[in-house]
Amino acid sequence: MKSVDFTRMKDGTRDEYLFLRDLELEHNKGAADRVLRELGFQAEETLPGYKITRLEHGLQAATRACREGADIDWVVAAVLHDIGDGLAPQNHDHFAAEIIRPFLREEVVWTVEHHGAFQMVYYAHHYGWNRFEREKYQASPYYQSCVDFCERWDQASFDPDYGSEPLDFFAPMVRQVFARKAYDPEVIQKGVVKGLPPLQTQAAE
């Protein structure tokens, strides 16, 4: 079978749906490459006016996460957190969260999902908006993680002089997490709060 015969889903046979399921499983394996391709577009189609592209912003955030000793879930989240800027500019945070939700732990996905509201503390007052939008999430166990993600990796990563790792550096990590079993409870770690890695303080001399 090269393709199904039906033109309306309700007319499909069991054999046709088994055929489609096998193709879909193969197709799913390409998700990491498609995600990386979308990130690549952010080198060209990007929000104007900043000193760096959206791709460079994601790479910089992920590089900071990496250098501060963050685990792979945080690093992949940092590189992907603004992937929705092109396709879903009004809800880019939720868009990115849905892409990573099956493969990263809940704390990290929640952080990506809400980072847009938490970032408002840095600029919203300049537009006359409520910069403390984040306060409505204070009851969440992941509140502080999102505060720290924004402070340390997101809002700080618009520097054209920062030496970020290239996308090729992060691609194997993206592929690794997308190869995980989707929604595996051992990956999702529902309710578990790990936070960001502690900041290194310089040892007293």
Ligand SMILES: [Fe+2]
């Ligand atoms: Fe964002």
Ligand SMILES: [Fe+2]
């Ligand atoms: Fe960002």
